[in-house]
Amino acid sequence: MPRPDRRENDQIRALHSILGLLNRVDGSAQFSAGSTSVYCGVYGPVDVKVYDEKLDRAVIEVKFRPAAGVSGTKDRWVESAVRGTFEREILAQMHPRTLIQINIQAREDDGSADAAAINATTMALVDAGVPLRDMVAAASCAVLADGAAVVDPTLEEAAAAQSVHTFAFAGSDIGRAGSGGASGSTSPVYVDSRGDFSVADYDRCYDLCLRSAQRVLAFMRTAIEGKIAKESQISVV
Amino acid sequence: MAETKVVLPGDIIDTSLDSDEEESSVLRLGPGVAQIDEQVSAVAAGVLHSDNEKKQWWVVSNKRRYVPAEGEPVVGVVVARHGEGYRVDIGSAQGALLPLLAFEGATKRNKPNLAVGTVVYARVAVANSVMDPEIECYNSHTGKSEGYGELAGGFMFKCSLGLARRLIDSKAPVLNALGSGIPFEVAVGLNGRVWINTEAPATTVLIANAIKNSEFLDAKQCRQMVKELLEKQ
Amino acid sequence: MSSESVIVTPGRRLGLTQEYESGPGTYVRNGMIYSSILGTKKIEQALAETSDDSIKRPMLFVERQNTKFAIPVIGSEILGRVVRINPRAASVAIMMVDSAPCQEDFQGIVRVQDIRATEKDLVQMINSFRPGDIIRAEVISLGDQRSYFLATTKNEHGVVFAQSEAGNSMIPISWEEMQDPKTQTIEKRKCAKPVT
Amino acid sequence: MDMDDTSEQQQVAFAMHTFERIHHTEFQRRFLSQNTRHDGRAFSQFRATHVTKGTVSTAQGSSTVRIGNTTVVCGIKAEVSEPDVKTPNEGYLVTNVELSPMCSARFRPGAPSDEAQVASEHIHRLFGKAVDLATLCIESGQAVWSLSADIVCLKYDGNILDTAILALVAALEDLRLPEAQLDSATGVVSADRTIARQLTLRKRLFPATFALVDTYLVADADDAEEQLATTSVLVVLDDSGRLANIWKRGACPVSNETIHQCIESAVERAETISKTL
Amino acid sequence: MSANIFDRRRVNGPPRSVEPLYTDEGDVKPFTNGGRADGRSLDQLRPIFIKTGPLAVQPTFSPTAPSGSAYYEQGKIRISCAVYGPRQGRKSNPRMGSFDCDFQYAPFSCSWKRRPHIKGADEKEIALILEQAMAPAIRLEAYPKACIDAFVTVIESDGKFATISAAINCISAALADAGIELYDIVAACSMSLNASQWVSDCNQAEEDVSQCSLFVSRMPSADEITYLLQQGKTMPDQTDRAVQTCSNSCARVYAVLSRYLQASMEQPAS
């Protein structure tokens, strides 16, 4: 059964990104996969409320705003997902007693928005020069009623799916996995599989997402390197 | 000297030295580089610089948020006055403390009196992770101001830390180009704040915009841009 | 020492002030000693050889079973963690009072002039405490609205446990210095005289 | 004075309870490093779990669940309301988790903490599929049952998700929906509790949470362990042994093997709970 | 239909919802020719069950666990209370400690419509009543600058006045469990006036049909009444009688409480 937008099952939507598009924040990025699109702006390290100050590390705060409607518990849920994903990758101990604030604004949600949020955050953090242990790339995948597994599902596909799976991996890990995507050796930073599925389904989606994540990572890399090259023309005259 | 290579966070940096001396010797890791579980890797995106003789590695990357480092010149704005000094915003996480006596010739009896909102040119005296940064408007060894102190008149604007870093070195193309055309005063803070002063507001605005525009331009383009601006005037 | 042992509840009448001293876990209302906590009634005979006969009376007290959660009072010795420092003062999270745990941390501060007994004006905060240090100190006043005021002027008060920049726990090598046994680096602290 | 004795010795000199109070996390770590846990459990061992149904007579469905010290009461109030225009035949199931300052000093009075909100939301999503909302319809487009399930935590000692999910399953199974019909004239819905029907769950959910403390994977972490753990894995299975949810949160990457390991022990756990339920 | 307020920090249901009209609610007469529907005698209290320390964390110390707690049942009434402190207080008074009380009904704890999460005026007032009823029993001068907090959650209620008195008994047990210094244990009991007869410890149905309800909380050792609340009309002598009977009932509750507490010491909570 072909997909509504005539993609291959393992084909992610066209990726698009803009780095440093916002000028009030310390770092920003817009990340889009097809019509799903997310803005992320990062402040940090900045001053932290005495109340939640940590003496040995920076506090990481995530604020997520939905594309439409008032924010609610579902947004707190996304925030906690993103915060968890970056808690280790951000080298918070390098800026004790400060705050690193990640502000995410969904522009449009046409499926796989959680993954997009994570990818946008990675790029914004890099743009802000927040010290990172590693880059993070995320991808999602859905098992449809007919048992077919499709990557980067649209809202429509996700709604009809048996189960939906989102994974995030650290860059070095993806590299190690190699193009084969040997799931065994890898360790996801974030997993959210929900619906009605078997272990086999899970493993299948795992591999698909790992491969998609590789593509995403490669994309982010070129985008960032492009910007640096542009800037550093002068820094290496 | 430094060969250039763009690195991203997580990229492993090969610290094996060409010269075949003992590996045990301690490596110096500058900004943007850190040792993470037994490996030296980049923690920021930018251009990798290395100096094998000194065994130094560092990444030059562009940022917007200033993290104070001792000895660096900064442009700050006084936001409050306390008993023992001024609280000055230098764009870093915590406001910096400027002691009342950290001025040339300041004594218990005669201290400078700065209003809130005053702009000062200062250097970072104390920067550590456990206390708020401290800045001073004089060289504590010589006791001389050495150009530091209140900045009166003129105009201040913000730019990226990367640009500020480039402006501060005397060879900064845009400043040279401008300097050859118009006379003006400039004070560059590594915290991404630039103060300039000329006799005419129009010129100040022109220079400010020229400097802002130079962010993504190389030397040649800079000269070109400045030339055009001056002609417009 | 303890003659009888009865379990009593708060408000239980225990004895008369003519006959007994009122001890911990009890209170006195018009000549009567009552229990103020749930616990075991104990009577401690006064030491016979005391010359002063006013304190001849045995002490009535109630022994609690569950741990008592302490609160700081003036003069009590506290153990706490330094949470924040600035040139003027160090904020401390008080965790133990007279070797009894506090249920939750109390806020205390050591002002720079209360760190050492001598050469107060030369003392620098950064050379005395660092965030994360465990210090032993004395409560010198109930302080302001939020914090108790603490002092570490006594010899046995000051840093009792500290980690070096490298994250190893350090050994005091003088009143002013501690050393990281692994990296050999020396850091400045207001050290406490070790109690053994 | 003699400065020979090291701070290490001093540290030992601290009374045990002092050490526990001052270096609370260190204290916990010591146990794990000796391959045990401070409450003596094995790494893979869950705490004693008690489920009681029908504990609150003022609610149409209720349960009390204890996992170790963590105790929650779940009460479901069944009320009547108009269905959403988009889904005229579907009722509502609204789940909220209350983490009040009563259950732990960790929670402050006032609006729910982020933790509570995330738990509420996650459970809400999880049960959206577990209950057939169409069975809550009284009169299509006119009136449906709205079930508000409030999960009140009386004692917080870690692993609130497992506890809350179990409590909700039990309460839903305990739920009795009275026979109801709509008087189209007055628009009033009348109900008769003497003829009550049970709600049929699409699937019973069996949760199992694992925490990664440093490098140790422990099942059903309690509060003290959660403080150390930066990472947790929630696995939810249904009674047919299929998976309903795998949720890995937090800083540390978890190898795929480990996740499979979690799934396996979750299966065992499911068997044991299904007995207690 | 009563509107449910949208709360962005909670999962929200439909904007409006009501209880259905229950047809099976035949007029249940709580009092039939002088007798009580549940067969109790007029001055008979419902059976009381207490357990202290249900919220204690075993086996090790936890800085976030309450210092004392209690679970209390009286008939259908189910109440849980946790006591925190002495700990740092917001309003610190160098002369004496402060005692704060927080009272909440669980959303499902009442026989009528589900309670909204946002605190109602009645909950706030009851919290105040509990503070004023308990404070006289606490040796606050022993806790300068510190604060003692009691949190009460009603899991199931059955009669407002009965529930308040139950809450008081529950807090007493929790305070004792926390080892807070007390002058005495406060015991409380409620009663309602029905057909010029005082009926002890009324349940909801009974309170609903009564013309007047009151409750008394009392410290036996000092023979002090720490709180008295009467709602509804009585003749003066009736009030006196009620206070008398209530005081006696309080004594009975007190006996149960202290007996339980002593027992709890003899065999430490398992």
Add this chain to the structure above:
Amino acid sequence: MVVEIEPSNIEREFLLEALEKGIRVDGRGIYDYRTLKITCSPTYGLVEVQLGQTRVLARVTCEVTRPFPDRPTEGLVQFNADLSNLAAPGLDSSSGKPSVQEVAVSRMIERVIRQSRAIDTEALCILAGEKVWSVRLDLHFLDHSGNLIDAASIASIAALRHFRRPDVTIDGEEAIIHDVNERNPVPLSIHHTPICVTFGFFGSNGDLMLVDPNLLEEQVQVSSFTITLNSHREICALSKAGGVPLAPSLIQRCTQIALTKVDDINDKIQEALMA
């Protein structure tokens, strides 16, 4: 806590000194509007507006709901304007009460769109008393570099005009809502298109005036004045929130300038919608 700091004294003084000479810190002329960029996304009702570096995203969505009993034949129009920290430090209101700017901006836009009856709510009715469309306008402020109100009003109008709702056919008592794929969706019926033009005033008695203040200018201005005009050159709203009193003559001058600006802006919107 990321917080905004007040501009320094020399920034204030320079700005005024330059303005006296008719020069603006960003090199613009007194009556120059910043470059306006309007981008309509392929999705209906999703429009991004860039006014210089100020960036606003407007998103229009709709759903079927029950009408209010007292207005059975009127559809609903909902607004939500939220400033997040994306736009500028310390604006986030997700916890606690909304910031002053947030209230000011959302009030203004609400007045401009709703009070001026820009949207035909009767046309949103599907089945009287049963079903109506509820149109929702979400404004996301992405970048705050001054004059959010103008940018927001432009984005709102553009988005409302760009939006298409599913078509509906009524058969007897039943309303069939056609999927976007099976039947072309239809635009909202809009009475008129109000656009805001904001002026900043400087100097002790506010006699220095400029159009479209940027951030620094907003922070320094002693008063501001917003005129709302529609394409029929009618005034829909005037707003002078506080600040020093202004001469009526000034107001009239502003109106003249605003008229020309609004024409340009409407053309720009037209272009964007055509593209």
Add this chain to the structure above:
Amino acid sequence: MASLILSPAEQDFIIRGVEKGFRGDGRGSLDRREVTLRTGMISQANGSARCRIGSLGVGTDILVGVKAEVNTWAAGEPEECGTIVCNVECSPSAAQEFEGRGADEINVELTQLLDRIVGGEQSGLDLRKLCIIPRQAYWVLHIDALVLDVKGGVADALVWATRAALLATKLPRVVVESVTDDSGVARAEFDVVDDAEDQMGLEGARDLPLAATFNQIGRRYVVDASEQEEAVTQAKLTVAVSPKMEICAIQKGGMLKGFAPSLLSEITQTALRIAKEEFARFDALFAEASKHNGELDEEPSTGSTFLEPF
């Protein structure tokens, strides 16, 4: 809520004084301060009153308005009677600590107290008379009290003012007729007669209670404690008594102490004893106030007219 802080010496002085039967202002322990009563100053309300206990500036001052609204009955509500909704608010100007959310606690306390006294049948009001058509329409009386100044004895002043306001309350007459609609079903309909002349008072308002608060100070107790006396009060008891000498409500207050049972019954006895003269005094004042009632209506209700009689 004790706003003012006294030095130990001052406290001691007051306590000893009270124990010896002397009070700062020379009153006897059971004497009430001067009471000023005014009615009908809020023209928009169905009834209003203002009561000040103590002299101007040093007294407790409360304004009460009663507004009647017709409500349509909804399931779950009482079927054959009207309802009373009380709300008490302390104006921030009344005391410094009331600013911001400072007054929340006392607002709740007073609202609940007032509701306890006049909120239901115990008030003596005949709520059934407030029903217009059973299971269809009924009157709601909104009693809104604004505490303008707090100088001791708020509860008493509140009840005094409320009683006056309710006595002054006039409800428009309602005509109920049965109409048969085209489907032949008979329904009851009503309409409210809009005629200032054609109004009636509240049924049973005469039976409304008055309240007296007894403050325990040292080993004695006093009625109507002043601000200073409240600062040293260990416990207090508010007793509401109806003209028929029934006790309508009792509520204890104060954090520090409790009461000995003997003292308790003594207080209730005293409450009943003084109730007689309290009612006498109230009636006199109310009659006086009602005389001026008419005149005020012409004047705009501004602050000055509030003060005019004071």
